[in-house]
Amino acid sequence: MFSKIVRNGNNRPFINSCRGWFSTTSHDHEKHSCKLLIVGGGTGGCAVAAKFSKVMKKQELIVLEPSDYHYYQPLFTLIGAGVGTLEGSRKKTRDVLPDNCIWIQDKADGFDPKSNIVKTKKGNIIKYDYLLISVGIEPQFEVIPGLLEALSRPGGVCSNYSPKYVNGTYEALKKIKSGNAIFTYPNSPVKCPGAPQKICYLVDHYLRKEGKRNDVKITYNSSLPVIFGVKKYADALWKVVEDRDINVNLRTNLIEINSDKQEATFQNLDKPEEKMTMEYSLLHVTPPMATPKALSDCKELTNSAGFVDVNKDTLQHLRYSNVFTIGDCSSTPNSKTAAAAAAQSNVVQKNLSAVMQGEPPQSIYDGYASCPLVTGYDKCILAEFDYNLTPLETFPFSQDKELYSMYFMKKNLMPPLYWHLMLNGYWNGPAPLRKLMHLNLNGEK
Known part of the structure; x- marks a missing residue:
């Protein structure tokens, strides 16, 4: 297992002070190796990286992500309506990735799941033991x-x-x-x-x-x-x-x-x-x-629509047991939202950890997704549902009403929850809160 130190123009090694080594040139093709490679540092990738950074050594965990900035995209609707600013919806990528991982600022250009290799846009090679694909849709x-x-x-x-x-x-x-x-x-x-x-x-x-x-x-x-x-x-x-x-x-x-x-x-x-x-x-x-071309071109990993072909319950790939996915690039038939990624992150962590230990995946994703349907500058319908399109509501009242409380939550509570809890691996969706609100009368596990 290795990761090459990058050198600057003076041939002196430099390290991004708190995020690990990453390439800033395209001259020498580099080879990296890790236990877990996370391709994509968006919502799902960051959340899972944070979880595994707590139990892995830094050199065992690589995140491949090209962007300088990470955006909280659920705010874009409000920004488009004049509420909030674009600057308020973003942070530097180096500030949302965990310290205890290696960030390679590059983009996936090809997948070779038979050889456990991902090739990057700059021509570098990353070899992995386990792969999490979280590249989203574009x-x-x-x-x-x-x-x-x-x-x-x-x-x-x-x-x-x-x-x-x-x-x-x-x-x-x-x-x-x-x-x-x-x-x-x-x-x-x-x-x-x-x-x-x-x-x-x-x-x-x-x-x-x-x-x-x-x-x-x-x-x-x-x-x-x-x-x-x-x-x-x-x-x-x-x-x-x-x-x-x-x-x-x-x-x-x-x-x-x-x-x-x-x-x-x-x-x-x-x-x-x-x-x-x-x-x-x-x-x-x-x-x-659609999913990025580098992913959709890999027919071994994707279905006919270009999405990573996984078991909808365990999020494990149907043909490569060491490959998992999270978020919008997954073939799972859930609504593609940040709330879905939050619920999936816990399932991915548990099942990927089990596979690493030679055990079968047991945790089940029920298709939970949430969509705060903003219907005005002071009202919102909070839609929550599962794979079967059955309402799976958190609060002990019917959520098919336009409410200011749901708008306030969307605008003021969800952003800090995202930045401080979810991206740090501490928020797995509202299931525990739902159990409490409903006194677990629905028998959720």
């Missing part, structure tokens, strides 16, 4: 013709799904005075599936406060056949859109933007030959998303 703005051009110029096209563009949403919102405000949901998996309609409700509330709502028609075009996957919350959301005169078109997918004419073209997914073009004053686009 927005594919380039897939929709005209979208990148529209985002690069004034004209009302915006997206909360990137730190590069999120500030543009509020700028577009402040400028709209009349016309059509359109919000989209793509024909692909997305991170935080509730977010495409959260910004729709916030824009509605903003326009009402500014006295402009009567002059703006709001439309939510979703590729899905339902407004939300869990019927209990879907019923509540249908009441919201009806009360606020928001037009909803299901099975309607954005396929092209003409920013010169401020027009968006949509396709009826049930009748692909049917297309409609809509003028817009504001167009919030949720882009299609």
Whole structure:
């Protein structure tokens, strides 16, 4: 087991003072070896790294992550509506990774699970005994013709799904005075599936406060056949859109933007030959998303859709017993949210530890996910559910109501919980709190 010391331009070894060794050049190809390699330092990767850093030696644990900054992405919806700042949603990656690990600031470029090797973008090789894949899914703005051009110029096209563009949403919102405000949901998996309609409700509330709502028609075009996957919350959301005169078109997918004419073209997914073009004053686009190409190209690790092919209960790979996954890049059929990653982190830790000790994985992930459905600047429906889309609510009251308390929790309590507890390996979701609130009447283990 080894990890090469990086040298600077004066040929003197240097160490990132508190995060371990990492390469800052692409000259000499390096070889690294570790017991556990975590590919991806996002939400799930950080949480699991923190857990194992408490029981492993530093040289046994490597995190491969290219980014300088780590973002708390659940805040992007509020930032797009003018609540909070982008700077307030991020920290330096070196400050969220545990001290007791080696951070290699590079990106995975190829996986070889037969040889237990990951190749990096800089051409370096990392050999591992055990692998955790936590690379998430990436927005594919380039897939929709005209979208990148529209985002690069004034004209009302915006997206909360990137730190590069999120500030543009509020700028577009402040400028709209009349016309059509359109919000989209793509024909692909997305991170935080509730977010495409959260910004729709916030824009509605903003326009009402500014006295402009009567002059703006709001439309939510979703590729899905339902407004939300869990019927209990879907019923509540249908009441919201009806009360606020928001037009909803299901099975309607954005396929092209003409920013010169401020027009968006949509396709009826049930009748692909049917297309409609809509003028817009504001167009919030949720882009299609997919796993990184380096991962999806590895057919030995992924399913036909490019997601890591794992047992949905144990999160262990179906063919490589030393490979696990967490978060959005997993094939597990849960809603892709930070809350899901929190619940998965405990399962991954237990099952990966068991496998390391030569034992079978026993811990089960039930598909728990949470989506705080913000419906205004002071209200929120807290949706919680499992694999079966059955509500799995934490509080001892029905959560299909718009409540200020849930908005306050989303805006003020969840960010510090994320930064201080989850990323440090101490938060595994609200299951213990749920048992306490319900006196464990549902028999949860």
